[in-house]
Amino acid sequence: MSSSKTVRKVQVVSPVPADIDIANSVEPIHISQIAQHLNLTPNHYDLYGKYKAKVLLSVLDELQGSQDGYYVVVGGITPTPLGEGKSTTTVGLCQALGAYLDKKVDLFLSSTSVDCATYFSDIEFNVGNLKFLSSKYLLIIFTVVTCVRQPSQGPTFGIKGGAAGGGYSQVIPMDEFNLHLTGDIHAITAANNLLAAAIDTRIFHESTQSDKALFNRLCPPNKEGKRSFSDVMFKRLEKLGISKTNPDDLTPEEIGKFARLDIDPASITWRRVMDINDRFLRKITIGQGPDEKGKVRETAFDISVASEIMAVLALTTSLADMRERLGKMVIGNSKSGDPVTADDLGVGGALTVLMKDAINPTLMQTLEGTPVLVHAGPFANIAHGNSSIVADKIALKLVGPGGYVVTEAGFGADIGTEKFMNIKCRYSGLKPQCAIIVATIRALKMHGGGPAVVAGKPLDHAYLTENVALVEAGCVNLARHITNTKAYGVNVVVAINKFSTDTEAELHAVRNASLAAGAYDAVISSHHAHGGRGAVDLGIAVQKACENVAQPLKFLYPLDVGIKEKIEAIAKSYGASGVEYSEQAEKQIEMYTKQGFSGLPICMAKTQYSFSDNAAAKGAPSGFILPIRDVRASIGAGFIYPLVGTMSTMPGLPTRPCFYDIDIDTTTGKVIGLS
Amino acid sequence: MSSSKTVRKVQVVSPVPADIDIANSVEPIHISQIAQHLNLTPNHYDLYGKYKAKVLLSVLDELQGSQDGYYVVVGGITPTPLGEGKSTTTVGLCQALGAYLDKKVDLFLSSTSVDCATYFSDIEFNVGNLKFLSSKYLLIIFTVVTCVRQPSQGPTFGIKGGAAGGGYSQVIPMDEFNLHLTGDIHAITAANNLLAAAIDTRIFHESTQSDKALFNRLCPPNKEGKRSFSDVMFKRLEKLGISKTNPDDLTPEEIGKFARLDIDPASITWRRVMDINDRFLRKITIGQGPDEKGKVRETAFDISVASEIMAVLALTTSLADMRERLGKMVIGNSKSGDPVTADDLGVGGALTVLMKDAINPTLMQTLEGTPVLVHAGPFANIAHGNSSIVADKIALKLVGPGGYVVTEAGFGADIGTEKFMNIKCRYSGLKPQCAIIVATIRALKMHGGGPAVVAGKPLDHAYLTENVALVEAGCVNLARHITNTKAYGVNVVVAINKFSTDTEAELHAVRNASLAAGAYDAVISSHHAHGGRGAVDLGIAVQKACENVAQPLKFLYPLDVGIKEKIEAIAKSYGASGVEYSEQAEKQIEMYTKQGFSGLPICMAKTQYSFSDNAAAKGAPSGFILPIRDVRASIGAGFIYPLVGTMSTMPGLPTRPCFYDIDIDTTTGKVIGLS
Structure with missing residues (x-):
């Protein structure tokens, strides 16, 4: 043997x-x-x-x-x-x-005369770590x-x-x-941008249609003249506290609440993404075509890995959980300050299908x-x-x-x-x-x-x-x-x-x-x-x-305290003696708290080059005040992210990018020059 | 049997x-x-x-x-x-x-007593269409x-x-x-947009650097102080008629010609793409971030399938041919009117790697x-x-x-x-x-x-x-x-x-x-x-x-006639009695002819709803004059495309898109509502 x-x-x-x-x-x-x-x-x-x-x-x-x-x-x-x-x-x-x-197991078999199963039949072992490659040949353990x-x-x-x-x-x-x-990042890009297209198109259609016309299009009558809600619409109805299941039963007021998302363009945090270092997309104006009727808006592209959908993928625990998280991603607020979700736009299911x-x-x-x-x-x-x-x-x-x-x-x-x-x-x-x-x-x-x-x-x-x-x-x-x-x-x-x-x-x-x-x-x-x-x-x-570990896992902060308390616990671990919030950050914390999101964990967006907000402060700086410039949220992924300083979410290309060296050997099909 | x-x-x-x-x-x-x-x-x-x-x-x-x-x-x-x-x-x-x-072969075997190979050993057949599923069981022909x-x-x-x-x-x-x-369309999207990012970034870097600085960055000295060209750079050198292989041998004039593409922003025909119906990207302004220093430019997104790279994929015949075509795609002109290609930007190899x-x-x-x-x-x-x-x-x-x-x-x-x-x-x-x-x-x-x-x-x-x-x-x-x-x-x-x-x-x-x-x-x-x-x-x-076909393939037009003659042959097949060119179309035809592209086949961009340019003209209209609004070229794919009327290359979403019905059954993992 x-x-x-x-x-x-x-x-x-x-x-x-x-x-x-x-x-x-x-x-x-x-x-x-x-x-x-x-x-x-x-x-x-x-x-x-x-x-x-x-x-x-x-x-x-x-x-x-x-x-x-x-x-x-x-x-x-x-x-x-x-x-x-x-x-x-x-x-x-x-x-x-x-x-x-x-x-774990130091027995390997290459004899052809012994059957692995027989050989190990009376040895107690953890099957999870054993594998018979065939009945005769090889036993491998990873x-x-x-x-x-x-x-x-x-x-x-x-x-x-x-x-x-x-x-x-x-x-x-x-x-x-x-x-x-x-293809995972490509799927994320596709899902992220489908949601983005859904947002702008919805604003556009709402701007040109009455509540009733919108409703007629969202719940069109079938050949027999009967209307029905699609499954995803029930999520919005539930959120609005409407328990009716027949569209024809909705009052004009309910029709308005249901059909008009009334998204405040200035509140939109959802950006388009691309898995490319394309610095010219860091700030853009969209909707300048004549058919878009002047509904221009300033926005930006992030690199795809910065999409909330990527964070959802990383934090989800099952297909059902992912469906839930994708649907509840918040893209901005209505003009009256209510969070608008992917499911409000009817697209949570499609996003999940793209990510399946x-x-x-x-x-x-x-x-x-x-x-x-x-x-x-x-x-x-x-x-x-x-x-x-x-x-x-x-x-x-x-x-x-x-x-x-x-x-x-x-x-x-x-x-x-x-x-x-x-x-x-x-x-x-x-x-x-x-x-x-x-x-x-x-x-x-x-x-x-x-x-x-x-x-x-x-x-x-x-x-x-x-x-x-x-x-x-x-x-x-x-x-x-x-x-x-x-x-x-x-x-x-x-x-x-x-x-x-x-x-x-x-x-x-x-x-x-x-x-x-x-x-x-x-x-x-x-x-x-x-x-x-x-x-x-x-x-x-x-x-x-x-x-040789015996202790239970101890978190740095509990979830059931205020957003600020959680931020401060993390800041303290950085060596900060305090935290300073901008007006905008205060406003956002107040809003998320009001919207019921204060129980989420905190995901600090801070330079990786220092414990502090100042990338040049090496070693173990202490006694500084950590500035919080803004606070945002990834509700679907499940965290609040305070911004410490300005974070670039779209890298650029240098004068001579890596791609100058990358090519394919067309005879062997091998990639060359990739580093 | x-x-x-x-x-x-x-x-x-x-x-x-x-x-x-x-x-x-x-x-x-x-x-x-x-x-x-x-x-x-x-x-x-x-x-x-x-x-x-x-x-x-x-x-x-x-x-x-x-x-x-x-x-x-x-x-x-x-x-x-x-x-x-x-x-x-x-x-x-x-x-x-x-x-x-x-x-072709009407013999199928399900008997366990006969070996297929033996059974057919003395029958003459075309092996390309036969398959023994096992030695005993089944013979299948497609x-x-x-x-x-x-x-x-x-x-x-x-x-x-x-x-x-x-x-x-x-x-x-x-x-x-x-x-x-x-993942093919995702690969096309990635390749198309890498090229787009390369274009804008190159214009940006050229705008802030001297010829010498550009050259230093494109051909940096290694640890021993020696410079070298990357393989893709030889394509540009060849195009410029420079046969030198050592960067240090280039004259200042050659350095300028080599390092400065001098792209005319107004001539850029390369757009970014996305495989989404996103009408708000039909006309956009990019480069509005502070770091892009005012280099704003109007451009647009097309749907990914409209990318020239998709046409290249469809028309290529081998990996080497695809490398060639991707490299010679023209993205616009230099200010002096020379076509600028993907290989001039150093990215043809990387595009091929993305498409391999x-x-x-x-x-x-x-x-x-x-x-x-x-x-x-x-x-x-x-x-x-x-x-x-x-x-x-x-x-x-x-x-x-x-x-x-x-x-x-x-x-x-x-x-x-x-x-x-x-x-x-x-x-x-x-x-x-x-x-x-x-x-x-x-x-x-x-x-x-x-x-x-x-x-x-x-x-x-x-x-x-x-x-x-x-x-x-x-x-x-x-x-x-x-x-x-x-x-x-x-x-x-x-x-x-x-x-x-x-x-x-x-x-x-x-x-x-x-x-x-x-x-x-x-x-x-x-x-x-x-x-x-x-x-x-x-x-x-x-x-x-x-x-029962005996004739050889007869094309509608030969390649070695002028662009206009080819357009007119196609127009005649539509029933047109003549062709009318806009000033812009005339200008483009002249330019492509001068650039040496007149030998390419013609790809008409015309409404599919009529033989003519008028979608409402049903049946078999004749005697009309076909208007050519503009003429463009996909040099890598290998065709000239005259535009008959306005062609939308980015669809939009309706008020109630298909996605409202699409979801996943999270217990079975099955997609529902896809039509």
Whole structure:
């Protein structure tokens, strides 16, 4: 009996080649094999080509009774504009856990003379983690699933490039990961813009028609002259307190209330979206065609991942829940101040139909053949920046007890992990055992007072030579993230993402500072250069941290206090000594409270480059007053989002965008130049 | 040995139920089975769920040596706004040919005692049309593939509803057909809008930078201080007649020519697109954000299917050809009048990468289990309105000699069939044997002088009771379509799409008029009510027509004459006695001729409701002067398009759009209310 696994040991090369070259050097495993190793049968998923499959939500119903695995969230310290390698760490850790540290069952069978089922028939094991590839050949165990966000195509063609990880820690095939995937963002764009078209068209039609004419068109008589309400109309009727089911019974006053939404154009918060970095759409005027009769309006496009529908996808827990959330998204107010929803416009059902496949997470694989669920990618800025609840839930059931699900939270822990805990976990009911904080010597030096780090410009000398003092000074940033994260009741493991220029003394300083600040452990990880093998120590630390947690999850704030109290609790965790509200913010808080939305969690829209509102304030600033410029709400997704400063929701293209290098080899069909 | 086929005989019900109910009453066959019946192995396609697969273009290379089947194009008479059932006839005919008239090999095996391969080992047959499901069980032959366009999602949620056919002649699953499909239109939207963003951003960056600064950014020095051109830049250098390969060798003048595109904003013809009926985007102003520094510009959104990229997809013949066409799309002129292309902007390769999966047609099935290839759906208005060349080519190889490929051409034969012949067949090199003209008693009555037919309003009494004289008078329209179509050297079969209100005498009158006008045959077809069984006579007529054609394909005009001569040849076929050009049209013709584009075929943008430019002129108007308001060009797709009157390229939503009825049953996951 010999040991055998289908996970792939990748031969690493030094210096590390370009990401696309590493990705292309490996033949991906057919995704049905990855699925099979997770105990998924073809009924559980839909293939999208050979290397992607959508795992159907029904898996969750089927596994309802089974136990979850360990749940690990990956956050980071306050980053430089270059990013500190959270995605790469997430992938590398999973490669370590799945391909090197698969400790649960160490029996692999390649003998043809023994039947697996017979062999294991008297061994007690957790079926969720075992799989007979056939009755004779192979037994495979995966104890880990990586959960990551789907990247926006905007940055892929703009400045940043793709988001599949890097070096020897990547999701593959990286072109399929970065482009289209299984169409979820396209579905979001379509749904978002259908709603936008419905808003402007409705205002237009209302402006030219009497209540009665509107009503006649909304509830037209059939051939027998009988009118009826469509199903979605009953939602509006219920909201208006009208319990009649026959349109002919409505009084003229009820007809007016029902048929005329009377949307105040100035109140519309719903914008159109596009998954492109198109800065010229940041502010536009629409409706200038002669047929639109002067109903012009100023509005804007956001990038698709900033759509509330993306946040809904990330936070929903079932198809029925998604239908509900999409229908209750608020697009603005009526002139009398009532919130107007997608269902008021009759379009909540159609939006759900457009999103019905998007709700299923996409299964892919790492370079080393461990499974990855890619799902949702809400803006980490005006939204909560975490991948989906349903992907995490499915993954936790698939790995089962003793297995690991590693999920990434966008930006630094002050934003990503905070929203993961207070928004995502609140809606999912899940509790992580371990939170990772990714740190780099580079970023810590910046926090310690190093010169500014600017994307596209060469790094200052300070970042390339040893400077322990600078690192030690910068650890105040790391320490505050550790303290804040630990307060949720999880064990914090610091992952020091090692660069070739880092020195032993520098790395040692970070480890010391981490433990002093209360980290469960702090580990140096070289997954970028070595893949899973480089993250084995991190994997072991995470395993221990997960096995040794005893506390319940503690939120930063309860839901049943006022909006301001919640904002202030978060501000305090940033180090602020107080909060200042603009007049507009005060007005909005008052309005949302009046509209009954004050019980929602808070999703701060703040710069990721500082704990404070000032991106230049590095380290661990304190004593500042956090200014709240405005307060908005994503009612369908389920959060209030205060704006700290101005948030751009539509990136631009540089003079020489990434697309200059991207092409296709028309003989092989391979994508070239994608980074 | 008993006869057995997997094609499905659907039990028909009278009166015909709603389309979605018929579609939902049938369990679709797994698409891998449909593929297998076409001799496709899993290497030949990528699954997209259980009922869709993308057939890879490599199939075409593999089958290069094999012979084509018969090629049938479906056009129609000048339609009413209700449509005359071209799609339904296309699907119904294929169900008849595939499920009822499979005449090539009539031996089906269900005996378990005989091995198929052995049994047929000494029979000479065309392997392209045979398939052993297993060594023992079943032999299936398909002799027909339907090729149809992918519908736009705009109308699906707007007024018209879906486009999967109707009654017992449908493509299923109809929700998957109508929504997202395999993402091709989403890919087009993404590619189109990436190019649009590249245009405006380039103008912006050029406005704020010197030639040298632009050049420095376009060709930045690497770490060693060396500059290089990206591959796509060599296309521009070649166009400029610069053969240098080292950026440092360029003279300041060459640097200016290379780096500054100097786009004239007023000349930009490239618009953004969205697959939504969003009338408020028909005319907009962009660039009003403060960071865009006043570079505002008036522009518009079209519906995605009107994008030139859709026309490229429909007319391309290979991946290399698509790369070429996308790169040479002209977006406007420089201030000195030179055409500016996608490759000048450095984005042709990225556009191809976005479109690399879209080039593969999607395999689906009819209600009766015959195969369908869905691919491309260019606007039948400003573009050529036909499905893709690659789908037709693959289908012709797959059915092989004696098999049938039935492809639909949008709108009436004056537009759809004309463009099929003169544009699509010109680029593909394919020759149809038979052209179908679909006629309805309803439309013929309208052409004979019946009252106006208006969508959404009840039909006039004249259309519901017998009126042979009105039908006979209307046959002038049909007769001209027959004459025009016959002139291409194909046999014309008239398919009279039977409605329940049609009478024998009326149907008889059409048949007589058709034969008198030179039709090869004219057949009554009841495929809407009866599926394939209702189109058996039509199928037999088409078989005979295909087997008895001897002439070569004759185009309406040669390519090597002037733009005006070509326009005039087409105008003559409409019945016009002359053509009148606006000043703008004259100017554009002169410009395109000067730019070297006069050798392209012509794609008339004309109302589909009349042979003439006047939608109210029914029947067969003649002696009119056809006005050409403007002339535009799709250089990448490969045609010049004169505008006859104003063409809307962005539909709107009515007061009560289709989406009011569309929802999802959250317990079963089924789509409801889609029409």
